[in-house]
Each structure stands twice: as C-alpha cells, then as structure tokens.
Amino acid sequence: MDLIKLYGPMELAPxxxxxxxxxxxxxxxxxxxxNQLKAVEEIAPVSARLIVNQVALKVKRAAIQPLLDAFARxxx
Numbered sequence: 358m359d360l361i362k363l364y365g366p367m368e369l370a371p372x373x374x375x376x377x378x379x380x381x382x383x384x385x386x387x388x389x390x391x392n393q394l395k396a397v398e399e400i401a402p403v404s405a406r407l408i409v410n411q412v413a414l415k416v417k418r419a420a421i422q423p424l425l426d427a428f429a430r431x432x433x
Contacts, residue, residue, distance in 0.1 A: 361376070363375075363376075363379075367379045367381050368381075368388055368389070368391075368392040368394060369392070371394065372392060372393075378397070379394075380400065382403055383396060407424070407425070407428055409421060409425075
C-alpha cells in the first residue's frame with residue numbers, strides 16, 4: 358500500500374482510478390454522496406475552535422466581536 362498526498366478535489370481520485378480510497382474531512386457528507394462515495398470508517402472526530410488571548414479579548418474587543426458574532430450565527 359502506498360500513501361500519496363494529493364491536492365485539489367480528492368473525490369475524483371477513486372473515480373479516475375488514481376486511488377482506491379481517500380482520507381478526507383467530512384462535514385455534511387453531501388460531497389461524498391454527490392460523487393457516489395461512502396465513509397467506511399471514522400478515524401477521529403474533528404471540530405474547530407476559536408482561541409482568543411484573554412488580554413486581546415479585553416483590549417481589542419471591538420475588533421474581535423464581529424468575528425465572535427459571525428461564529429455564533431453560523432453555529433445557530
């Protein structure tokens with residue numbers, strides 16, 4: 358078995374015969390379904406985190422708040 362790092366649309370690799378399987382971050386699974394692929398195993402759960410320095414949060418609150426608000430809206 359060989360591991361090859363590819364760039365671009367990974368979903369095409371199995372369809373073109375370039376790979377038998379791919380490892381990819383999957384959010385909704387819509388891209389997998391659209392390319393007739395299926396997840397066969399979860400390697401690890403993945404989540405995103407926003408990390409803000411406590412001092413920067415106090416000192417630069419006006420600059421950081423729009424980003425915090427955007428994340429809150431996206432998560433709702």
